[in-house]
Amino acid sequence: MNLPAVLSLLLVVSTVQAFQYTELAQFIDSHQEEYVETLRDWVAIESDSSNVMRRKDLHRMMELVAQKLRLMGGTVELVDIGEQELPDGQTLLLPKVVTAQFGTDVNKHTVCVYGHVDVQPAKLEDGWATDPYNLTDINGHLYGRGASDNKAPVLAWIHAVGAYQALNMELPVNVKFVIEDCGWLSRRPALTYGTRGNCYFFAEVEGPKQDLHSGVYGGTVIEPMTDLIGILDTLISPSGKILIPGIREAVAPLSDEEWKMYQDIQFDVEDYKNKIGVSQLMYSNKVDLLAHRWRYPTVTIHGIEGAFSDPGTKTVIPSKVTAKFSIRQVPDMDPAMVEKQVTDYLHSVFAKRKSPNKLKVTMVIGAKPWLADTQHPLYEAGKIAIKRVFDMDADLIREGGTIPIARTFQDVLGKSLIMMPIGGFDDGMHSQNEKMSRHNYIEGTKLFISYLDEVSQIQKTSV
Amino acid sequence: MNLPAVLSLLLVVSTVQAFQYTELAQFIDSHQEEYVETLRDWVAIESDSSNVMRRKDLHRMMELVAQKLRLMGGTVELVDIGEQELPDGQTLLLPKVVTAQFGTDVNKHTVCVYGHVDVQPAKLEDGWATDPYNLTDINGHLYGRGASDNKAPVLAWIHAVGAYQALNMELPVNVKFVIEDCGWLSRRPALTYGTRGNCYFFAEVEGPKQDLHSGVYGGTVIEPMTDLIGILDTLISPSGKILIPGIREAVAPLSDEEWKMYQDIQFDVEDYKNKIGVSQLMYSNKVDLLAHRWRYPTVTIHGIEGAFSDPGTKTVIPSKVTAKFSIRQVPDMDPAMVEKQVTDYLHSVFAKRKSPNKLKVTMVIGAKPWLADTQHPLYEAGKIAIKRVFDMDADLIREGGTIPIARTFQDVLGKSLIMMPIGGFDDGMHSQNEKMSRHNYIEGTKLFISYLDEVSQIQKTSV
Incomplete structure (x- = not known):
């Protein structure tokens, strides 16, 4: 649904005219x-x-x-x-x-x-x-x-x-x-x-046939939310390292020309930090920051559908929860390969939990x-x-x-x-x-x- | 806000009358x-x-x-x-x-x-x-x-x-x-x-001053959602073991009388499984199931406020996310002690992440x-x-x-x-x-x- 800037030229001689x-x-x-x-x-x-x-x-x-x-x-x-x-x-x-x-x-x-x-x-x-x-x-x-x-x-x-x-x-x-x-x-x-591409995933864990009262059922049911949190926690390390095997290996190495180009760009790290409103960024120098915005992949967990997300308190065991996360794509990653890497990896970490719940991983957007x-x-x-x-x-x-x-x-x-x-x-x-x-x-x-x-x-x- | 059954008696002699x-x-x-x-x-x-x-x-x-x-x-x-x-x-x-x-x-x-x-x-x-x-x-x-x-x-x-x-x-x-x-x-x-009591917690992780576009900022920001998932994943094991130090130790041991009483109760494990709609429960026998419903504590993660929870896709880095989870209380747990155990534990696992984001843990309900x-x-x-x-x-x-x-x-x-x-x-x-x-x-x-x-x-x- 994103329809962005593209400019294509018909290869004809232009009519030069006075420009007012x-x-x-x-x-x-x-x-x-x-x-x-x-x-x-x-x-x-x-x-x-x-x-x-x-x-x-x-x-x-x-x-x-x-x-x-x-x-x-x-x-x-x-x-x-x-x-x-x-x-x-x-x-x-x-x-x-x-x-x-x-x-x-x-x-x-x-x-x-x-x-x-x-x-x-x-x-x-x-x-x-x-x-x-x-x-x-x-x-x-x-x-x-x-x-x-x-x-x-x-x-x-x-x-x-x-x-x-x-x-x-x-x-x-x-x-x-x-x-x-x-x-x-x-x-x-x-x-x-x-631009970076984007592979957007839904990871759905389904358990009981409907939401349950956590007081009445808690302790006897293997809760889908616990399973989902468990597998989401295996995607990326606290220092920003993507843990899905194969993802980082596919990325084109940073060239000297790129490094030099980034170095010359007008970009104030302090301004950037203040604008976002954080005391510390994932990297402290300009080139690392620009490179990780533009030419390295990253994982973001956007949220969870099906769990309790309103203000207040609700003592519910959600029966089906769907995490939304995405991985930004850069050369030379291939979305079809990423889909397989992510799906295989999540199923393998989920299998280790020995949960009776069902995991479904779907790539809903795969943009290069x-x-x-x-x-x-x-x-x-x-x-x-x-x-x-x-x-x-x-x-x-x-x-x-x-x-x-x-x-x-x-x-x-x-x-x-x-x-x-x-x-x-x-x-x-x-x-x-x-x-x-x-x-x-x-x-x-x-x-x-x-x-x-x-x-x-x-x-x-x-x- | 829960006002349940309670019956108190004035200690006077009753007037017996014919009951029609x-x-x-x-x-x-x-x-x-x-x-x-x-x-x-x-x-x-x-x-x-x-x-x-x-x-x-x-x-x-x-x-x-x-x-x-x-x-x-x-x-x-x-x-x-x-x-x-x-x-x-x-x-x-x-x-x-x-x-x-x-x-x-x-x-x-x-x-x-x-x-x-x-x-x-x-x-x-x-x-x-x-x-x-x-x-x-x-x-x-x-x-x-x-x-x-x-x-x-x-x-x-x-x-x-x-x-x-x-x-x-x-x-x-x-x-x-x-x-x-x-x-x-x-x-x-x-x-x-x-009845079991309940300690209901909010764990809020706050980072950037507002939500960010995950494409534009992803890779440079230490994301609150990643931090929150990381600490939630340390609360309970896949097999239902509460990992917060001190919680399990406070629970009164199961007596032989209790075991016998549970054994005599009309409770069909297969019915229970079918009613919930799962192929496997946390425990397979009646006494374990009843005991874990009634007289052992458990942790349920109810959901996350502030993240993307609607249907569809949204490429957002949520700036402030609040997990809602609760721990069911049984004799001889003490809510004030549980509050301290949970708060200390989450702050300690959060500290290991070395994140610049701010964690705030609040117990909003503490019911015995x-x-x-x-x-x-x-x-x-x-x-x-x-x-x-x-x-x-x-x-x-x-x-x-x-x-x-x-x-x-x-x-x-x-x-x-x-x-x-x-x-x-x-x-x-x-x-x-x-x-x-x-x-x-x-x-x-x-x-x-x-x-x-x-x-x-x-x-x-x-x-």
């Missing part, structure tokens, strides 16, 4: 309030794709996107991509994919922008300071679930195209929609050239990592666009998170791809109090305008 | 539908005391009980017992306690009935076949949260008094309200002479076990009443669960106490699809009527 950046940038500045209002409407829709109960909102969200693009004169399609099968065997209609095309001039490059408008789960009681679905402006920061990930970046691309249209300027390239997904590493604008060539003309175009709008050099960064479609697009289409984030480094994607600053939203729109022009100037021979 | 059991039993049979409707009204109120958001429903529930007892002519008080302090420092009004008195004749014994009308949490999506707050009759079983634990038993006591009133018969004893809490062990009616003399006149009265209504001998059983006020009453008032359950052995208290059978509800009402009469015949000298 100042007029476009002024137009954008003067329409800031309107842009914020549109973002408010989009954030108000709880398009949480991980919750099947919210599927109707997701359909409504996709319809809203399609409508906006239709009103701008795009050739819009809502593509049916079929059904999804739920763990209980039921099927559910997947949200349609919106495609839109602006311009079909074969003499121009075509920029294809991908992004997503679904969001992560969010509830006020998770610890949000504001209603996550009511966009709230606090000192120029626009708080709301999906603001940064990924509704504002999607809108920024739409506004970029809209600005050309409103000023009756010809688009320098053909643009195909939809979207984009990542953030800057620091206050310096960034271009992203790699992605890595691009930072010398590619697309990246050169991005660097120039950033220099123009922000008057700064871009950081070349990787992303610890996963944007599965990036790798898929590169593999399937054979086209080149760039990620051009506009989210801030402190936007809180996937966590409470997610926000997008007005600055990044508006300047980001200008960056996209500028980038479209830069791409139009790339020569056919060089891509 | 048949008329009373017929009256009860002919009012079955009305009794079920009242239970339906009570079950409809989500009086979940563990959820502070439901406090209003709990107040409403207590008001409904008071009103019912007032309409019957009881002297009713709603006693304010003050406020409760929440973990965040806020205070919240505790639900009032309802007291009611029927009769003040100093020549009669006084039976004091205690019970509770608050319930355990329940949601349809926990796996209920029916709406937990809409009492549903399926083949004579009345499904609903709180049906068995403890609303129907409370109503049965009220109906017992009401039947005497409706037939213009004098109550053989004075009755003080409210109530009762436990179930039979088999299809044979039972008297309960002991309770044990009565089965030869006491109250138990003799109970045995006779059971024989009359069910034409069977009572099982003398203990209860693995906890009824904290039982012990408190015995200690504070110095009065004798009996527990006379009417819930069925398969009622599913605290779990999904809780129910009370019509049979137990109606025959239980008759049992209480019969018991009140038996108590009136106990001589002053014998109690």
Whole structure:
């Protein structure tokens, strides 16, 4: 459901035309309030794709996107991509994919922008300071679930195209929609050239046929929760070492060039620590930290479904508990191999417990990592666009998170791809109090305008 | 919040009067539908005391009980017992306690009935076949949260008094309200002479100041969830051995008399296994099973608050996670000692991890076990009443669960106490699809009527 930034080029000679950046940038500045209002409407829709109960909102969200693009004169399609099968065997209609095309001039490059408008789960009681679905402006920061990930970046691309249209300027390239997904590493604008993949697992331990009273049955039943805690505790050591045999061995070694590149990146360890709010990180130096964010795998245990998770006390023996954990993928790990390694390992540690309960391990997401060539003309175009709008050099960064479609697009289409984030480094994607600053939203729109022009100037021979 | 069965006697000579059991039993049979409707009204109120958001429903529930007892002519008080302090420092009004008195004749014994009308949490999506707050009759079983634990038993006591009133018969004893809490062990009616206590713990591990995206931060942060899983895994072995130093050593050894008593109890291990739906229990023979339900401590991990517990996938590093687990108390354990043993132990295993995260261990409930003399006149009265209504001998059983006020009453008032359950052995208290059978509800009402009469015949000298 994550539809991220991908840019593919038709290999045609571009039509070079005069680029009126100042007029476009002024137009954008003067329409800031309107842009914020549109973002408010989009954030108000709880398009949480991980919750099947919210599927109707997701359909409504996709319809809203399609409508906006239709009103701008795009050739819009809502593509049916079929059904999804739920763990209980039921099927559910997947949200349609919106495609839109602006311009079909074969003499121009075509920029294809991908992004997503679904969001992560969010509830006020998770610890949000504001209603996550009511966009709230606090000192120029626009708080709301999906603001940064990924509704504002999607809108920024739409506004970029809209600005050309409103000023009756010809688009320098053909643009195909939809979207984009990542953030800057620091206050310096960034271009992203790699992401980690992700293998997301469910480990379900099932015992009694229903939940039991812990006073009445405790002591006679082999409790699924105890079994589950026992096997989860074998995944990773306190010092961050992955204990599943074979995982670490597959990882490409850190090269001297990489080490040097990480060393040169603007990244303040103390800032990072303060921002997260911890007194100590897993590693104390910059290169180790960046390397473990971007190019080493890690295991995170996200939570347990089926156990008692509400406030208060409940004396229950949960009958079926499902742990959710994921392993970030990096070159040269292979998700199919990881699935087997994890499944075999957990079954072997579970067998040692001699429990009558049943263990089921399922890999529900298996997304490969992605890595691009930072010398590619697309990246050169991005660097120039950033220099123009922000008057700064871009950081070349990787992303610890996963944007599965990036790798898929590169593999399937054979086209080149760039990620051009506009989210801030402190936007809180996937966590409470997610926000997008007005600055990044508006300047980001200008960056996209500028980038479209830069791409139009790339020569056919060089891509 | 658990207000269970307690019966205290004023030590006066009883007024013996003719007991018209048949008329009373017929009256009860002919009012079955009305009794079920009242239970339906009570079950409809989500009086979940563990959820502070439901406090209003709990107040409403207590008001409904008071009103019912007032309409019957009881002297009713709603006693304010003050406020409760929440973990965040806020205070919240505790639900009032309802007291009611029927009769003040100093020549009669006084039976004091205690019970509770608050319930355990329940949601349809926990796996209920029916709406937990809409009492549903399926083949004579009345499904609903709180049906068995403890609303129907409370109503049965009220109906017992009401039947005497409706037939213009004098109550053989004075009755003080409210109530009762436990179930039979088999299809044979039972008297309960002991309960385990319960020490309920919160173990909170706090790290980053807010939830983090596991892709973006995973690998650099020492995750609270990993720490929590690590320390939970040190509480109990796969074979059920409690690993916290000092706990097992405090437990009174199993006597030969106990062994013999357990051996004689009607309890079918295969039935028990089938009812729970497991292929193997922690122990395979009857005495071990009963002993580990009733007279040995155990550890149950109930769940984790603050982690991702919904269906679907979420790539979050939870910033603060709180495990809920409890240890059942038996003679001669001491909750204050257990609190220290658990706290010290968890801090010591946590220290070995060298984590920068903060661990906080809190004992939020510390309830002692309770044990009565089965030869006491109250138990003799109970045995006779059971024989009359069910034409069977009572099982003398203990209860693995906890009824904290039982012990408190015995200690504070110095009065004798009996527990006379009417819930069925398969009622599913605290779990999904809780129910009370019509049979137990109606025959239980008759049992209480019969018991009140038996108590009136106990001589002053014998109690």
